[in-house]
Amino acid sequence: MTTGYDAANRAAWLQGVLGSAPATNYVGTPSSTNWIQYSPHGAPWNYTRQNGLTHTEDFNTLLQLVQAYESVGNVNKAAAMLLLTCPQWGTGGPLSQAADPRRECPDRSGRSMSRLTLH
Numbered sequence: 001m002t003t004g005y006d007a008a009n010r011a012a013w014l015q016g017v018l019g020s021a022p023a024t025n026y027v028g029t030p031s032s033t034n035w036i037q038y039s040p041h042g043a044p045w046n047y048t049r050q051n052g053l054t055h056t057e058d059f060n061t062l063l064q065l066v067q068a069y070e071s072v073g074n075v076n077k078a079a080a081m082l083l084l085t086c087p088q089w090g091t092g093g094p095l096s097q098a099a100d101p102r103r104e105c106p107d108r109s110g111r112s113m114s115r116l117t118l119h
Contacts, residue, residue, distance in 0.1 A: 002017075006036075009026075012032075015026045015029075039063075041059075043057065052072055056071070065085065069083060
């Protein structure tokens with residue numbers, strides 16, 4: 001197993017080799033265009049696994065998770081989503097939108113929130 005690191009010494013990718021087989025990229029790739037991406041407060045917000053699934057998180061201005069999803073090929077569309085989770089801070093617990101993941105997560109009033117992704 002080999003782990004690559006970014007300039008801030010955070011894990012950027014994970015790769016492994018079994019015997020003489022070609023290297024397998026488990027998370028991210030050594031190419032800097034596909035490294036694990038981090039938000040300013042240090043949480044990883046986007047990374048792609050070896051099987052093509054992408055994990056993405058969005059945070060509010062208080063750095064609380066407002067949306068997290070798993071998708072095929074890093075596509076934010078219903079046909080590619082496997083899971084969309086929308087924690088509802090201050091409303092008693094999380095709300096998962098399994099019925100229609102194309103919508104953005106609603107705020108407490110039921111309106112769609114504008115997404116804030118910190119890069």
